[in-house]
Amino acid sequence: MRSLERSLDVIGVLEESAAPLRLSEIARRADLHIATTQRIVNVLIGRGYVRQDGAFYAMGVTPLLNAHAFLVSFPLLLAAKPFLQELSASTEFTSSLAVRAGFFQVILERVEGSRPLRYQLPIGEKLPLQLGGARMLAASMDDDGLRALLEFVGEIRTAAGELVTDEEFLATIATIREQGFVHGSSQRERGAASVAVPVLDRDGKTVASIQLSGLEEDFEAANLPALVAEMQRASAAITRRTP
Template identity: 30%
Template sequence: MGRAVRVVDAFRPGETTLGVSEIARRAGLHVATASRLVAELVELGLLRRDTDRRVGLGLRLWELGSRASPALSLREAAMPLMEDLHAVVGQHTQLGVLDGAEVLFLERLSAPGAVVNYTRIAGRLPLHASSSGLVLLAHAGADLQERTIDGPLRTFTPQTIGTPAALRTALDHVRREGVAFCPGFIHPDACGIAVPVRGRSGAVVAALAVIVPNDAEARAQIPALRTAARGIGRRLVSH
C-alpha cells in the first residue's frame, strides 16, 4: 500500500500525465516495480493510461476522495463567501487547510490581470512562508510549532521569514491580531493576507486569504477578509 501511495503521490499540481520511468524515479522504485503498480492502479481506475502509454490520475481517485470529505464540506461552505470577497477585492482569494507540515490549498479564485500568485488548487506551501500557513501554524499544536520553528526555514525572497526568532514573533502577532500580513514573502510584487476560519468548536479549521499587490493599499482588504471568514464560520456551524 505504501508503494502504491508513492506512485500516486508522484503527480505534482498541474501535471496531467507522467511516463512510468519518471513515476519510478519520483517514487524511489525500480521501473519494473513501478510498472506493475501502475498496471494494478489502472485496473482499479485509480490511474488511467493514455494512448501514448503515459499515465494520469483516474476519475475513481477523485470519486473516492470526494466521498464524505471534510475538505469538500468546508469548500462548499466557503465558496459563496469567497465569491463575494473576490468580487470586492478583485484579486486572488484562496482557502487553505493544515496538512502535515504544510498548507494545502482547497480553492483559489483569480481574475485576469491579478498580481502574481504561485498558489494552485491542491498545491502546497511551507507554513512559515505564507500568510495562510502562518495563521494555521499559529493555532496548531505546540509540537508542530516547535518542529517548524527549528527549521529548516526555506526563503523565497529576502522578506520571507528565515529565522526561529522571527517566526516566533510572527506567530505571536497572528494570535494577538488575528491576521497574518506577509508583504513580499513569496514574490516581491505580492502581499498575502490571511485570517482564521473557525468551526463548530471555535477551533481554527482553515485560513482564508487574499493575494494582492504589495503596495500601500494592501491593508485596506483586511476588514472584508475578516467579514468573509466570519461568514464561512457561521455557515459551518449551521450545516
C-alpha cells in the same frame, strides 16, 4: 493493510513528481522492490490512478475524479464559496479558501478579483506553510508541530531574498496568534502581498483560512483594519453556515 500502504506510497511518489517516472525510479523513491512496484502499478493502471506512456508512468485521471467529488461535497467549501465571491466583489482582490495538509497549505477555491495578479494561487497545489498567508494555518499548530515544520523546511527565505531565522519565524507565529490575522509582502513572489484570517469550527479550532491577494501597493497599512474586519465577518459567517 501493508499492500494498501505501499499502493499509497507509489501514488505519493507520482503525486510529488513534476514529470513521468520510470518504474525503477518509482521503486527507489517508494523504497520498494521493483517487482512489487510493478504489481502495484499494474493494479493502479487498471483503476485509473496511474497511466503508462511507454516506459514512463504518471498520475492517471481517477485522482481528478476523486478531487471533483471532494470539491462538490465538502461542506466547508460549499459554505465558503458565496462569501469568497462577496469578498472579491467588495474588495476587488482575489480571495481564496485554504486548508492545511501536513506541512503544506492547499488552496481549495479561488475567486478572481478585478485587480490583476502577477502570481496566481494554484488550486490543489501544495504550498509551504512557512511563507505568506499560509502562516495563518501554521499558527494553528502546537509547539511540537512547529518544531517539526522548521526541521522539515530547513532554511526559510522569502522571494525578496530575506532569510528568516527560526526565532523570527516563531515570533511571527506568536504575533499572528495574538492579532488573529497575517499580512505579508514579497513572501512567495516579489511585489505580491496578501492578508489571511482563520476559519474556525464550532469548537473554535482552526480548520481553514481565507485570504485576499493582490499587489504590495494595494495593501496599505491604513486599509488593513477594514479589510481584516470584513474578512473576519466572512469567516464567522462561514462557520455558522458549516454543519
